[in-house]
Amino acid sequence: MSKADLIVGLQWGDEGKGKIVDHMAQTHDYVCRFAGGHNAGHTIVIGDKKYALHLIPSGVLNPEAKNIVGNGVVLSPVDFIKEMEQFENLEGRLFLSDKAHILLPYHAQIDQARERLKGDKAIGTTGKGIGPAYGDKVARVGHRLGELLHPEKLTAKIMEFFAINKPVFDAMGVEAPQESQLLEELKHYKEVLAPFICDTTQMMWEILDADKKVLLEGAQGTMLDIDHGTYPYVTSSTTVSAGACAGLGINPKDIGKVTGIAKAYCTRVGNGPFPSEDFGAEGDKLRENGHEFGTTTGRPRRCGWFDAVAMRHAVRVNGVDQVALMKLDVLDGFDEIKVCVAYEFEGKQIDYVPYDLEDVKAVYKTFPGWDKTAGVRTFEALPETAQSYILALEEMIGTKIGIISTSPEREDTIIR
Ligand code: GDP
Ligand code: IMO
Ligand code: MG
Numbered sequence: 001m002s003k004a005d006l007i008v009g010l011q012w013g014d015e016g017k018g019k020i021v022d023h024m025a026q027t028h029d030y031v032c033r034f035a036g037g038h039n040a041g042h043t044i045v046i047g048d049k050k051y052a053l054h055l056i057p058s059g060v061l062n063p064e065a066k067n068i069v070g071n072g073v074v075l076s077p078v079d080f081i082k083e084m085e086q087f088e089n090l091e092g093r094l095f096l097s098d099k100a101h102i103l104l105p106y107h108a109q110i111d112q113a114r115e116r117l118k119g120d121k122a123i124g125t126t127g128k129g130i131g132p133a134y135g136d137k138v139a140r141v142g143h144r145l146g147e148l149l150h151p152e153k154l155t156a157k158i159m160e161f162f163a164i165n166k167p168v169f170d171a172m173g174v175e176a177p178q179e180s181q182l183l184e185e186l187k188h189y190k191e192v193l194a195p196f197i198c199d200t201t202q203m204m205w206e207i208l209d210a211d212k213k214v215l216l217e218g219a220q221g222t223m224l225d226i227d228h229g230t231y232p233y234v235t236s237s238t239t240v241s242a243g244a245c246a247g248l249g250i251n252p253k254d255i256g257k258v259t260g261i262a263k264a265y266c267t268r269v270g271n272g273p274f275p276s277e278d279f280g281a282e283g284d285k286l287r288e289n290g291h292e293f294g295t296t297t298g299r300p301r302r303c304g305w306f307d308a309v310a311m312r313h314a315v316r317v318n319g320v321d322q323v324a325l326m327k328l329d330v331l332d333g334f335d336e337i338k339v340c341v342a343y344e345f346e347g348k349q350i351d352y353v354p355y356d357l358e359d360v361k362a363v364y365k366t367f368p369g370w371d372k373t374a375g376v377r378t379f380e381a382l383p384e385t386a387q388s389y390i391l392a393l394e395e396m397i398g399t400k401i402g403i404i405s406t407s408p409e410r411e412d413t414i415i416r
């Protein structure tokens with residue numbers, strides 16, 4: 001019986017998970033998504049082609065790998081179908097859990113209405129309907145992909161849901177779907193998606209029992225986790241490694257090696273606390289060098305320095321065996337590089353993540369910069385100051401940095 005390898009984001013998302021999943025997919029039989037929805041944007045660059053994947057697992061670019069979308073995901077059929085159109089011959093290598101929850105256009109309308117009503121307290125969501133879809137799931141009024149196989153029944157359920165909640169929807173300016181139009185839409189989704197919908201829990205057990213090489217692809221990042229992130233400025237799913245079990249129907253003993261993905265600096269998109277954010281020219285330079293604009297929404301990402309305190313928290317929560325340190329090349333050309341090594345909180349220095357990050361101030365240590373790491377493919381060929389930076393980070397987070405990435409390209413990856 002094999003154990004599944006797991007990839008998880010350690011910061012606020014967009015760490016470069018897509019690149020590493022694609023890299024590892026070359027040696028895995030199955031790639032499985034376990035949480036989130038099309039709020040995720042995983043970029044993969046192969047030669048002069050760039051792919052932005054939102055819900056289809058990043059294994060899809062390896063023709064040999066099969067891809068599973070687990071029950072922990074919320075799936076927007078209309079967006080999923082659009083994403084599928086980029087690829088041919090998906091039948092037999094893409095499997096969707098019948099227990100995954102359906103995200104419909106009204107979820108996005110509710111998401112956007114709530115954000116509008118919150119004004120300057122808005123979370124800065126992607127506006128895709130993720131919170132409302134997970135909200136319905138937890139409130140036990142959601143709908144699962146398996147129900148798509150009976151569009152008439154599902155239409156009646158959705159119309160009844162709108163009738164019951166009419167006053168709430170009216171107040172938010174969210175319109176009920178038109179019944180006949182909804183039925184036609186659901187029939188179309190069924191026609192396209194039915195061949196892919198199956199019991200992926202059984203499948204997970206079978207492939208692990210058959211000793212297949214399985215890779216679990218996390219979305220978002222630890223600091224966006226519903227429990228362990230900067231609540232309420234988080235997403236609505238369990239993004240940490242524990243979510244892989246619930247989101248795919250496997251157990252903790254099925255998990256093997258955990259690789260945590262982190263940038264050599266830090267970014268966040270959306271609102272909420274970010275202690276090591278740099279509001280000055282250096283933050284702008286990170287954004288420019290790193291092309292830090294969202295894959296899903298195009299928003300500029302907030303930029304700052306590697307936060308070793310938040311990273312230790314993430315390493316422990318996820319059980320990280322090795323870290324993949326991404327985008328080292330983005331730090332090329334900086335005279336000095338800062339790392340947040342502690343927080344100042346209520347007049348004291350602390351080395352852990354407290355209840356609320358809103359009130360902490362970053363304490364920095366400064367490291368000498370370097371000229372160029374872009375495209376370097378061995379650790380020994382990195383400038384000495386870059387090597388020292390990596391060794392210092394390892395020491396601070398107490399975990400091996402086993403992978404270093406020096407460009408978006410598949411091959412510009414150092415395996416130590
Ligand atoms: P994900 O959501 O974690 O998969 O990350 P995103 O795809 O949203 O954002 C990461 C971005 O950085 C993408 O545009 C990648 O192509 C790019 N990228 C990944 N690794 C590197 C790297 O080592 N160097 C540079 N310069 N870009 C990278
Ligand atoms: P990947 O998988 C970065 C952020 C949003 C917002 C918060 C809540 O590409 O790393 P939501 O729409 O989920 O309700 O928004 O979470 N967010 C992400 N930030 N990368 C992501 O995914 C994200 N998915 C959600 O910007 O702050
Ligand atoms: Mg992303």
